[in-house]
Amino acid sequence: MTLEVEGSGKVAVMYNAASSGFEEQSLPWTLTETVELTAAEQRVGYLVTAVPGTITAADGSLQQAPCVIKVDGKKVADNDAGKNPKGCTFTIKG
16 A cells, blocks of 8 residues: 655655654655555454645645555545545555
């Protein structure tokens, strides 16, 4: 699975995949990890998230940096180019 945050400059990114963290990152930022699901997680799911901080949009306003979650190279979630302030979330199931 891959978490991506687009844009330029630096922004705080909170993420949860195989690892988790809340760190300032230089954009664009990418994290690729393998998530191994337990038997219980295969049944109920495992939540993967990427919640980036704000960047300055083309019109000068502040908006959340665009994020994308990919599984096996396929986009499974995004935040509508930064328009959805909830960030990117996806539940992996076996």
